[in-house]
Amino acid sequence: MVNYLMTNKKLPAELPQAVNQQSRDGKISSGFPKHLIPKEARCKECDYVLSDPLLITAKGRILTTTGVVEGISTYRRSCLNCGVIYRYQELEDGVHNFDDHIILSLHLCLMIRNALQEADVLLRDTLEAARWCERQTFKGTVSLPSVIGMDGEDRITTLKELRCREDEEENILLKEPFMFPFQLQRDYEKFCVEAVDKKKMTVFTS
Numbered sequence: 001m002v003n004y005l006m007t008n009k010k011l012p013a014e015l016p017q018a019v020n021q022q023s024r025d026g027k028i029s030s031g032f033p034k035h036l037i038p039k040e041a042r043c044k045e046c047d048y049v050l051s052d053p054l055l056i057t058a059k060g061r062i063l064t065t066t067g068v069v070e071g072i073s074t075y076r077r078s079c080l081n082c083g084v085i086y087r088y089q090e091l092e093d094g095v096h097n098f099d100d101h102i103i104l105s106l107h108l109c110l111m112i113r114n115a116l117q118e119a120d121v122l123l124r125d126t127l128e129a130a131r132w133c134e135r136q137t138f139k140g141t142v143s144l145p146s147v148i149g150m151d152g153e154d155r156i157t158t159l160k161e162l163r164c165r166e167d168e169e170e171n172i173l174l175k176e177p178f179m180f181p182f183q184l185q186r187d188y189e190k191f192c193v194e195a196v197d198k199k200k201m202t203v204f205t206s
């Protein structure tokens with residue numbers, strides 16, 4: 001069953017545009033289904049018929065980027081022969097079933113994923129650029145970003161704050177822990193050629 005879910009029901013790397021759009025509009029048009037019933041009728045393992053849908057909860061919630069849709073019923077079906085259980089997981093409805101109680105709109109899933117990926121890239125590139133700086137000799141002084149010295153939890157908090165920034169002024173402040181401050185223009189240029197031009201890194205400099 002896990003195999004089946006992994007190959008057929010996991011979130012694809014690229015979602016079809018129409019599915020994403022539908023998910024985005026779902027809340028407004030009340031387009032999300034109220035009853036989430038597995039669409040399978042026969043077992044994928046043994047091809048036997050599945051049981052009638054069995055209610056798991058009538059108090060499920062769909063989380064979207066704009067709010068929460070309450071009162072969602074989720075169902076499971078089981079194979080009457082081998083006992084494999086089928087949960088609801090239909091991406092074309094614009095939702096991702098997290099645990100039968102919490103359901104995420106695909107639009108929300110994508111937002112979370114993008115935020116995580118961006119944060120990941122910034123941290124990875126900042127660490128790599130710092131390692132490169134340590135191997136160089138610069139004419140002036142270069143301090144490494146303060147995020148380098150933080151432990152894992154502080155790094156995540158710092159990234160989260162940067163992600164939730166609201167205005168431009170605050171933005172500069174929150175970028176601070178990721179900054180490579182250069183004293184001399186020529187050092188700054190050397191760094192930019194390597195990190196930005198050559199390696200196409202996401203880094204902040206000042």
Ligand SMILES: [Zn+2]
Nearest residue numbers: 043046079082
């Ligand atoms: Zn079966």
